[in-house]
Amino acid sequence: MTNPSIVIGADIGGSHITAAQVDLTSHQLITSSLVRLPVNSMATAQEVITTWAQGIKQAMQQQRFEKICLAMPGPFDYEAGICLISDQNKYPLLYGLNVKELLAPVLEVTTNDIHINNDAACFLQGEVFSGKVKGYQHAVSVTLGTGLGTAIYENGAARSADRWNMPLLDSMAEEYLSTRWFVKQYAAVTGEQIHGVRELAAQALSNNLVKGLFAEFGKNLAVFLNRFLDETGAKAVVIGGNITQSYPLFKNALLAGMESRHADVFITTSVLGELAAVLGAGSFCCQQPNFI
Secondary structure (H helix, E strand, C coil): CCCCCEEEEEEECCCEEEEEEEECCCCEEEEEEEEEEECCCCCCHHHHHHHHHHHHHHHHCCCCCCCEEEEECCCEECCCCEECCCCCCCCHHHCCCEHHHHHHHHHCCCHHHEEEEEHHHHHHHHHHHHCCCCCCCCEEEEEECCCEEEEEEECCEEEECCCCCCEECCEEHHHHCCHHHHHHHHHHHHCCCCCCHHHHHCCCCCCHHHHHHHHHHHHHHHHHHHHHHHHHCCCEEEEECHHHHHHHHHHHHHHHHHHHHHCCCEEEECCCCCHHHHHHHHHHHHHCCCCC
8 A cells, every 4th residue: 555645636638637646745746657648538438437547547556545536627526426517529428427436446446535626626726735826825726728717725725716707898708718719819800710829829929910919818817817806805826728828928918907906916827737737636635534
């Protein structure tokens, strides 16, 4: 039996699983155990579970673990382990199935050994556990990518904030704070199509129109975060997701838009990336009854 202060953490996304051993004493991943595998989220339930189990087993390195902790996108009945994801072009054949019951026999553990939490909450939990907002008692996070993820950390634990549908301008927040906003706006002003933000960012140094789009994005994010912070009173914000690779292009507009209302709030981007969710999933195990 491995050291009980070491658990398995895993981040399950729409196209991958990343898993590793998490040392709850040092607040670090055991890097030699880190595994990342592609996942076909449109495959059968058996194929998906087999791939997830493969990644987790590789991270286990032929050892036994008392806790296996997963970061999973929603909607999901996290306590029961039942997948409720539908109409999202990922994991349609898992809908209504109990993931704990499917994984447990393959991993040779009990369902009580498997713990599942929201991926946005795990991201923030990991950042407080081992990242750039470590030590903060009250923080929020936003993850900017194909969608908008949000979480709140207080009273020692993170939880999903579900602010993706907060009213913003003439629609909801996710419509202005995701990849599709850039795609739509660029097409509207140029008549041309782009595939993602990275492609657009490559043009920013030589294209003032593109610079303006990133500045507008930063202003929109400031409006959103000002309201989010007004509601929560958090003292730190950590920003993650693929769009943060272009953070220097919208940083100034973001900070300018927040200066008059939240100049005292610490704002940072994630340095842990997707590993934050792995660490966060593992650290949630500290809070399970009778952990050690």
